[in-house]
Amino acid sequence: MPAATLDAFLNSYLGPPDELRSAVVATVRQLTQAATKVRNTINQGVLGAAFAGTRSANADGDIQKDLDIFADDIFLDAMRHAPVALYASEELEQPVLLDSQAPLAIAIDPLDGSSNIDTNVSIGTIFSLLPAAGLPATGAPDKNPAAAFLQAGVNQLGAGFFIYGPQLALVLSLGSGTHVFVLSTRLGTFVQAYESRIIPQRTQEFAINAANYRHWDEAVRLYIDDCLEGTEGPRGKDFNMRWIASLVADCYRILMRGGVFLYPGDKRKGYRQGRLRLVYEANPIAYLIEQAGGAATDTITRILEIEPESLHQRVPVVFGSAREVARITRYHIEPSAIGERAPLFSRRGLFRA
Ligand SMILES: O=P(O)(O)OC[C@H]1O[C@](O)(COP(=O)(O)O)[C@@H](O)[C@@H]1O
Numbered sequence: 001m002p003a004a005t006l007d008a009f010l011n012s013y014l015g016p017p018d019e020l021r022s023a024v025v026a027t028v029r030q031l032t033q034a035a036t037k038v039r040n041t042i043n044q045g046v047l048g049a050a051f052a053g054t055r056s057a058n059a060d061g062d063i064q065k066d067l068d069i070f071a072d073d074i075f076l077d078a079m080r081h082a083p084v085a086l087y088a089s090e091e092l093e094q095p096v097l098l099d100s101q102a103p104l105a106i107a108i109d110p111l112d113g114s115s116n117i118d119t120n121v122s123i124g125t126i127f128s129l130l131p132a133a134g135l136p137a138t139g140a141p142d143k144n145p146a147a148a149f150l151q152a153g154v155n156q157l158g159a160g161f162f163i164y165g166p167q168l169a170l171v172l173s174l175g176s177g178t179h180v181f182v183l184s185t186r187l188g189t190f191v192q193a194y195e196s197r198i199i200p201q202r203t204q205e206f207a208i209n210a211a212n213y214r215h216w217d218e219a220v221r222l223y224i225d226d227c228l229e230g231t232e233g234p235r236g237k238d239f240n241m242r243w244i245a246s247l248v249a250d251c252y253r254i255l256m257r258g259g260v261f262l263y264p265g266d267k268r269k270g271y272r273q274g275r276l277r278l279v280y281e282a283n284p285i286a287y288l289i290e291q292a293g294g295a296a297t298d299t300i301t302r303i304l305e306i307e308p309e310s311l312h313q314r315v316p317v318v319f320g321s322a323r324e325v326a327r328i329t330r331y332h333i334e335p336s337a338i339g340e341r342a343p344l345f346s347r348r349g350l351f352r353a
Pocket residue numbers: 062090109111112113114115209245246247248275276
């Protein structure tokens with residue numbers, strides 16, 4: 001197992017002098033300090049200053065919790081000391097202009113998995129690093145600062161998340177593999193915990209909020225029905241299910257042992273495009289997953305190729321083991337090619353009496 005520190009990793013990434021690379025490294029360093037502060041507050045639980053108390057709704061209509069706001073303040077403050085031009089957050093309707101000359105733009109979900117704060121389940125912070133140069137916003141960022149973030153996820157210079165779980169871990173990709181670092185309290189620094197992750201192509205484990213079964217489209221229902229039929233169904237193998245309801249925790253598990261995650265669009269009001277946000281949730285997660293050999297789609301299209309139309313837009317999300325993600329796409333575009341059933345949509349599922 002490699003024992004390199006995050007610092008050593010970042011130094012090796014730096015290579016020859018390059019403004020963007022050094023900006024990325026400086027920003028990751030600031031993020032780790034901010035995450036350590038957030039973790040210290042989380043560790044205090046209800047004894048700490050900011051916890052699960054609720055506030056108003058954020059830009060996307062979700063109820064904000066004290067910890068959402070606390071984490072946002074900490075990360076925004078940290079980015080004031082980083083080479084970051086613009087800071088866009090789930091908790092802020094518009095991005096904050098920090099330094100129009102700086103080369104980076106950061107999009108962040110400061111506290112992911114808010115519904116788990118008071119249940120003592122892993123939560124996290126997700127971030128996406130984008131180039132700010134050459135974008136409409138750099139010339140006149142005050143006119144439309146969100147424009148800097150309306151670029152496809154393939155443009156990301158790096159992405160990652162912190163997970164505040166039994167260990168404080170940083171999952172990071174700077175475009176060459178997906179690396180996992182764990183905070184060593186003994187050394188006082190993040191240490192590489194694993195080789196660059198490789199997600200197995202095949203899986204027998206799926207993650208979805210099955211309470212929404214009746215709201216899903218037919219293709220998603222059929223996919224899940226087939227998994228649930230196990231060895232007796234068209235898949236010919238048993239499946240396991242997990243749903244932590246913290247994207248960071250579900251993603252971490254998939255990076256460790258494979259699996260597939262689905263948050264599809266559904267028929268509930270406001271959920272046609274699912275729940276997750278493209279710019280600061282789906283894009284960074286898709287980047288990490290692809291860098292680990294997995295795949296990420298909106299059920300059909302590769303997430304990283306979607307051109308965002310607005311900062312807080314939602315997107316259906318499927319990611320994980322590449323062959324399983326491809327199979328889910330086939331359920332959506334050529335269902336008759338899946339399994340032996342005919343006619344496909346007349347079949348009754350296990351959840352349907
Ligand atoms: O409660 P649901 O509908 O199952 O949704 C869970 C999903 O919502 C999220 O909590 C959304 O993120 P936020 O907590 O940052 O709003 C994801 O982490 C998680 O995957």
